[in-house]
Amino acid sequence: MQKSQVTIKQIAQELGVSISTVSRALQNHPRIGLRTKEQVFAVAKKLNYVPNPAAILLKKNRTSTIGVVLPQLAEEFFSQAITGIEDVISEKGYNVVISQSRDSLERENRAIKSFISSRVDGVIASISAETTQYYQFRELENYGVPIVFFDRVPKDVRVNKVRGNIVEAAYESIAFLEARGVRRIAILNGPASLEICDERLMGYWNALKQLGLPVVQQYIKSTDLSREDTSKKIDELLAMEEPPEAVLCFNDYVALYAMQQCKQRGIVPNKDILFVSFANLPITAYLDNPPLASVEQFAYQMGEKAAQLLLQIIDAPDDSVLEPQDIVIDTKLVVH
């Protein structure tokens, strides 16, 4: 039943040439004659030859596999990004190994360890909500595995990043609300360890100042992205003496959690209190009462860019020193 492994040895035997000739022929080596090449290809096809990746890896030290670690696939943003990555990478003959951290540092570390032992050629990562230190990623670098971060990129470190223009998007969101006459605006941000949270805050801040809106310290909340924490924080906002008229949320999930909590408190979202968020998930199109507006971050494109950058680094000659790149992708505020 089981096909015995076809090797170049068998091809060589069948043709009465040596295995080195076969190997070179299959690689289109210029020193091999045209006729020989044709014969080799014909026999290879006939025998259904599939090169053994292990042997190639052993010689070339390349797995043609890249590892991706991200919070969770169930978030459409990430599954779209994966699709972008896959499209770019599979075109170049690479495979993708995916691991979900589910926002747990421990899972993230496990994934990285597994990437090291399976010898991936590179890693694309979007860090977990718990991640504040990067020694585990440094470990990858020690093994010479290049890394590109996307969306949830670490701050403070010189690394390759692909991310949305969050500062501007946040600014734009606030301006959008201000144009509607809203003045008291809160922010339900994510964990402070993420650079993209700083950026949201910065855009928020800038906008408040430049547009002359009131800056209230208690309007600024950060959550660990869980439903529970989000509910708690929105409750705090609602309980204030002067609650905000609008909330800028870290992403659509946070907005949905918060909006549900509002409903439970008898407050009608987007009427009594307005919501604007990030991600612009396709599912929001099916909501009767989606966030007023959401920042489209072009996840697919981000995945593509990250993959392209990674491949570029992998393909760079070993002695070339590459400066870490910081690619910023423009976002777009979509009004629902």
Added chain:
Amino acid sequence: MQKSQVTIKQIAQELGVSISTVSRALQNHPRIGLRTKEQVFAVAKKLNYVPNPAAILLKKNRTSTIGVVLPQLAEEFFSQAITGIEDVISEKGYNVVISQSRDSLERENRAIKSFISSRVDGVIASISAETTQYYQFRELENYGVPIVFFDRVPKDVRVNKVRGNIVEAAYESIAFLEARGVRRIAILNGPASLEICDERLMGYWNALKQLGLPVVQQYIKSTDLSREDTSKKIDELLAMEEPPEAVLCFNDYVALYAMQQCKQRGIVPNKDILFVSFANLPITAYLDNPPLASVEQFAYQMGEKAAQLLLQIIDAPDDSVLEPQDIVIDTKLVVH
């Protein structure tokens, strides 16, 4: 910067023993003395030794990698299933390579080819909407790669399957509607090539007969799962002289497409026409007007079972002949 690969050879040198001793020590071979073992482990740890998977594969012909091909990760059902698969499989030291077919036969075939050339130890698949023939999967079997299908399993073939109890779920859904006094019930099914579509139809059919509900040929529609086709089919139903009072949909996405189309036609879903569907996606919890009820299919559990079955087959001794298994997981109708 780049750590040179640490090999057992270096460990051997450091200790002044032979590489075979090191190899056996690392595998806890009984023939190696306790003291030697301890020393080997200590040095391995010190040098940060990571075994080279290629070399092991070359000898043992095992990649410790399994391939998963499914329609799309963005569907929460599938990302949940992946999570179940990952949890089971990573515990046994396996990796997962994921490929999305996006319901295209060509992409599915490409994924399988790539699985063959990367020598995965096994494959878990949920077939694309376009798939009607299975020769590409047979190809995998030719190479001795075991396959387990889940949810979207092929029909007519003797293969390993893990699937929901769809016949019963469909029956139950119809009974649920009948109990509410509904009599004219249509079905918006998926492509006929999928066994799970047959089963939906069978359950639907059985229920209509046993409950004495009218059987109308034009009430039975099948779609290719796309938004366009779904809109077209629901339009046909709405345009009938005696349109159905309720529609049983292939899954929540189909239901959402259909419901949106209804709205466009000025018909209020779940009031003018009722919807019941499959999948019970978490996102429906955020809808103001979700399908009236949805069949929970326990995707995570399905993924787990599929992974367990696959590992069991992989671990079975080569000469053992295994009967294909058909594992059925109970579903549950969740009323919203």
Added chain:
DNA sequence: GTGTTCTGTGCAAACGATTGTATCTACTAA
């Protein structure tokens, strides 16, 4: 006829681990 330059091919040593068999030492039992 001798050297030079191509072209086309083969030999054999890697890559890093596993594993059957051989070897060496020390100890026990007769």
Added chain:
DNA sequence: TTAGTAGATACAATCGTTTGCACAGAACAC
């Protein structure tokens, strides 16, 4: 004392492929 045995380790072949080097023959110029 000596054969026998068990324990600990080493040797070397092997997995499938790549690749530097060697080599053979043909074509060409002088």
